[in-house]
Amino acid sequence: MLTLTYEYKIKPTNREKAIFEDWLEISRKVYNYALSERKAWFKSRSCQINACSLHSEYIIPADAPRPTYYHQSKSLTAAKKEIPELRRVQSQVLQQTLIRLEKAFVSMWEHNHGFPRFKKPGAMRCFVFPQLKHEDLLENQIRLPLIGWVIFRPSRPIPEGGKLKQARIVKRASGWFVMLTLQWDVSVPSPMPHSEALGIDVGLTNFIAASNGLNVKRPKFFVDLQRKLKLLQQRVSRKKLGSSNWRKAQMKVQRLHEHIANTRKDFHWKVAHQLCDQAQTIFVEDLNLVGLSRSVLGKHCLDAGWGQFFQILEQCCFKRGVYFQKINSRKTSQICPNCQTETGKKMLSERVHVCSNCGYTTDRDVAAAQIVCQRGLAAVGYTVKMLGEGKFIGIRATQESPDFLFK
Structure with missing residues (x-):
C-alpha cells in the first residue's frame, strides 16, 4: 500500500469559516475536558497510602478505571444527549480529538515526551474527517460532512487510482488548508544500496x-x-x-x-x-x-x-x-x-x-x-x-x- 498526502489551500466562504472556527473551539473544549479527567485520575494515585497532601487532594474511587479512549468515547456519546453544543460537530471529528489525546499519552510513555498540556483559545488548529468516499472529491472541490462542498485551489494534479482516506482541515496564519490522504493499492519496492x-x-x-x-x-x-x-x-x-x-x-x-x-x-x-x-x-x-x-x-x-x-x-x-x-x-x-x-x-x-x-x-x-x-x-x-x-x-x-x- 502506498499512502501519500496532498496539501491544498482552500477558499472557504464566511459561513464555512464560522463553522471551522466553531468546530475548532468545541474540539479544544473536548480535548481539555478529557485531559482534565486523565490528569485528575493520575493525581489521585500519586499520594501516599497513609498520608494526604495538605495543599489539595484528588479523591477518586479506587476501583475507578483509568480513563482511556474507549471510556471517554462512550462518555462523549452520552454527553451529546445533554449538551446541544456537541451535536453541532460531526461525530467522528470529536472522536479524532480523543484519539489525538490518546496518541499524546502514548508518546509520553514510549518516547519520553512531556505530559500533555491544556490548549488555550486559538491553540487548536486542525480537525480531521477520517472517513470520506471517492465521490466526495472533485477536481477543485471536496464535500465535507455537515458542511458541504468546499472549494480548494488545485495547485498540482492528483494521480488517478487513489482512494481518499481522510481529510484534515488546518488553520494557519496565511489561510485555511486541506490535507488529503490518498491510498494506492500498489507495492513500491524499497531501494537497495547501489552506485555511488x-x-x-x-x-x-x-x-x-x-x-x-x-x-x-x-x-x-x-x-x-x-x-x-x-x-x-x-x-x-x-x-x-x-x-x-x-x-x-x-x-x-x-x-x-x-x-x-x-x-x-x-x-x-x-x-x-x-x-x-x-x-x-x-x-x-x-x-x-x-x-x-x-x-x-x-x-x-x-x-x-x-x-x-x-x-x-x-x-x-x-x-x-x-x-x-x-x-x-x-x-x-x-x-x-x-x-x-x-x-x-x-x-x-x-x-x-x-x-x-x-x-x-x-x-x-x-x-x-x-x-x-x-x-x-x-x-x-x-x-x-x-x-x-x-x-x-x-x-x-x-x-x-x-x-x-x-x-
Missing part, C-alpha cells in the same frame, strides 16, 4: 558536509529575523488583550513564524534534491536531536532543523529511488578516515582535520562525513579498503570488482 554512496555530516558552521567534499553553508533563518520578531512581540504586549489591534499584531507575529518555517523547509528540500543528484546511496548520522536542542547551542540547533531535514531527505530518497540509512554518530569527528586512528580533537574551534599518524589533512566536517560513509558501507555488507590520502573503496565479498569509489 555519500556520507553526510551536519553542523552549525556548515549545514552539511559530504564525503565528496561538498559543503553547504547554514542559513540562519530564525536568528536573522529574531530582532524583527522581538519588535513585533513587544507591540503585541502593549495592546489590550483580546482587542482588535491585539489580534492584528498577533497575526503579524504568526505570519513571521510561518515565513521562517517555510523558508527553512524550502531550503531543506533544495539541499535534499542536490544530494540525490550526486549519489544513489546516502548515509547520515543518527543524532540525539533532543539532547542537542537542550544544550548551550540549542537555539542554533533548532534553527538548523536537522530533524526535519532528515525526514525530508528520507522522503526525497524514497521518491527518487535512493537508498537512505542512519548510522551511529559516536566519535565520527574523532577518527581519521585514512588510517582509522583516533585523533582526539577536544575543541570545536579545530576546524581542520590533521592526523598525527598518517598526515592526512582535510576539513573536519568532511572527514566526519567520510567516517559516516565508511560505517554505512560496512553496515550494508561492504568491506572498506583504504587507498591512502582519504580515498577508499567499498567491495562486496561476493564480487571481485568494487561497486563504490570515493574521494
